[in-house]
Amino acid sequence: MTDSLAIVGAGAAGAAAAYRLRDAAPDVTVFEKSRGVCGRAATRRRDGCRYDYGANYVKPGDGPVGDLVRDLGEDGLHDVAQPVWTFDGDGSVEPGRDSDEPKWTWEAGITQLAKRLFARTDAAVHRETRIESLSRAGDAWTLTDADGTTHGPFADVLLTPPAPQTADLLAATDWDDDRLAAAREAVAAVPYRSIVTAVLRYDFDVDREWYALVNTDGAHEVGWLARESCKPGHVPDGELLVVQMAPDWSRAHCDRDPDWQTDRAAEHAAALLGDDRLLDPAWTDTQGWRYALPDDAVDAEPVAAVRDAGLHVAGDWVAGEARVHAAVESGLAVGDRIR
Ligand SMILES: Cc1cc2nc3c(=O)[nH]c(=O)nc-3n(C[C@H](O)[C@H](O)[C@H](O)COP(=O)(O)OP(=O)(O)OC[C@H]3O[C@@H](n4cnc5c(N)ncnc54)[C@H](O)[C@@H]3O)c2cc1C
Structure with missing residues (x-):
């Protein structure tokens, strides 16, 4: 059990923690x-395309x-060269809002980040394993997954799901300690x-000077629209638009039929780009x-208070x-602390 760490979630944070501990003592x-x-x-x-949809x-x-x-x-790593432009609630598109910072992705897709981090570790990665509860006995943690399998004991546990899902895990934690409730409440x-992300594939080119358009006044139903063809290796021909609907729209319509969602996204894309061909992906x-x-x-x-456990x-x-x-x-940072 000594020097063992369980990480829940293989996103950027979980992968980075495992990477930081790659030469250190804990079995991860x-x-x-x-x-x-x-x-x-x-x-x-899909169909020869790769697209980053988050x-x-x-x-x-x-x-x-x-x-x-x-x-x-650096093999397969690309800085998206074209700039990000802006649009407002009226759909008026303007140059601007790009910085000199790189906008990196990989030819094989942005998931390369975690794949490359994990590839440099000895961590055992159990996929399709949803952790549903935690339990502490003595100074050891055990984790139980959705199939009822128990994993552990572990000296340390690192939770990296989005906060509401981490709060659910803390609510399903069997640990008789006053600090737990305060940590759960804070999370x-x-x-x-x-x-809501809508992906629209076209078999014709959509040539523009920009890679993406971002809404800057919060007054449009679209928050972001990007041309995935600007990422080398992602779109073999034609165009693939990634349209991220604005948060208010997304909250109101997240349960609607996907075809209805993509129809609305296509209408907005056609209007923003002034091209009616975009109505028909x-x-x-x-x-x-x-x-x-x-x-x-x-x-x-409250979350720092539970670290020493x-x-x-x-x-x-x-x-x-x-x-x-x-x-x-x-x-x-968590990797450094555990180390
Ligand atoms: C549509 C969209 C667009 C974005 N655009 C950008 C952008 O352009 N640039 C940028 O820098 N950031 C962007 N972000 C934000 C960025 O994606 C996040 O900040 C980052 O990926 C968060 O990484 P994370 O490791 O903290 O969490 P996550 O990526 O959410 O990783 C948590 C992991 O935990 C797993 N998990 C959850 N519950 C359990 C459980 N019970 N058991 C096991 N595993 C579990 C999840 O499946 C997930 O893999 C965007 C996000 C979205 C959604």
Whole structure:
């Protein structure tokens, strides 16, 4: 049991924590409910296309992530060259809002981030294993998955699911200690925005000077629209648009029929780009992200108070910034502490 760590979630934060501990003592076991790794930095494949339908790209930020991404290997790593432009509630498109920072993704998709991090570790990654409860006896943690299988004992546990899902896990934790309720309450209080992503595939080119358009006044039903063809290796011909609907729209319509959602997204794409051909995509795809982006950081004190019992949290909601690089930094920081 000594020096063993269970990580729940194989997203950017979980992968970064495992990476930071790759040469250190703890045996690391990762539990991920999905088939793939990298969480909300997600890639799908269909008909020769690859598309990042959650996080669009990774920025280096001000910390160690720039060097880390390069250290993971520059083969297949791409900085999206075209700029991000803006649009307002009236659909008026303007140049601007791009920085000099790289916008990284990989030819094989943004999931390469977690895949490359895990590839440099000895961590055992159990996919399609949803953890449903935790229990502490003596100074050891055990975890129980959705099939009723118990895993452990572990000296430390790191929880990285989005805050509402981490709060559910803390609510299903058997540990007789006053600090637990305060930690759960703090985690449950983190507010989130939802996003519906609509993917629109076209067999013709959509040539523009920009990679993506971002809405800057919060007055449009679309929040973000990007041309996936700007990412080398993602779209063999024609275009694939990733349209992220605005949070209010997404909350109101997340349970609607996917065809209805993509019809609305296609209408907005046609209007924004002034091209009626966009009303009729060759195929479409959707994803509803209920817990897309945390709007605030968790209150640090109650979650720090449970650390000395080997209970840790990491993720964008711990960092207080809904960005991949922030999640990575949060995972690295926990890795350092456990080390
Ligand atoms: C639509 C959208 C667009 C975005 N755009 C950008 C962008 O362009 N740039 C950017 O930097 N960021 C962007 N983000 C934010 C970015 O995706 C996140 O900040 C980052 O991926 C968070 O990583 P994480 O490891 O904290 O959490 P996650 O990626 O959510 O990882 C948590 C993992 O835990 C797993 N899990 C949950 N519950 C359990 C359980 N009970 N048992 C086992 N496993 C479990 C999940 O399946 C997941 O893999 C975007 C997010 C969305 C949704």
